[in-house]
Amino acid sequence: MITIAIEKKLNAYHGQQLLQVNRQFESGSITKIYGPSGVGKTTFLKVVAGLLMPEKGSIVVDSVTWFNADAKINLPAQKRNTGFVFQQYALFPNMTVRQHLEYATDDELWIKRLLLLGKLDALEQCKPEYLSGGQQQRLAILRALATKPKLLLMDEPFSALDYKMKTELIAELQALFKELDTTTFIVSHYPHELDGLTDEVLSFE
Secondary structure (H helix, E strand, O other): OEEEEEEEEEEEOOEEEEEEEEEEEOOOOEEEEEOOOOOOHHHHHHHHHOOOOOOEEEEEEOOEEEEEOOOOEEOOHHHOOEEEEOOOOOOOOOOOHHHHHHOOOOOHHHHHHHHHHOOOHHHOOOOHHHOOHHHHHHHHHHHHHOOOOOEEEEEOOOOOOOHHHHHHHHHHHHHHHHHHOOEEEEEOOOHHHHOOOOOEEEEOO
């Protein structure tokens, strides 16, 4: 169970706004997050990951307190065991596809499985500059999965994929999330693209 009750100030183009979330999420569930630009969807993911700190509230994951403003508890991002798929991919330009995964895990069988999952097995020695946008996006997803995270945060993870690739990948990811019992938050500008994948919806107005 993940319990999130936070408040975070946002500096929006039309003035300051307040991001407020007070929800519980079942372990292993997949939550679709959507809403207009500037309402705090990406900020919410970064707060959960420990990359940003809210002004108020708490985050408790499986009875472990990750953040509590009153108690001044803030578990470092590297100790939260989250996988993060950034909207701009955040790949390392000097690393090959394989090196991106090896940086996160030394489990060779898992690396091979991920490469096949993302259809990047024939490109494992390529650096990001030689990959298409869709291939880079798939690599970002694989890297986030490499540590077998208990919590996976995905920011527009399918935006560069064509319909066929997106459909195939979502189906395979759905099975993988269930296998790993990974709780997943997915931000999307297109809520219907995740129909059939998600269990819960978090709408930011």
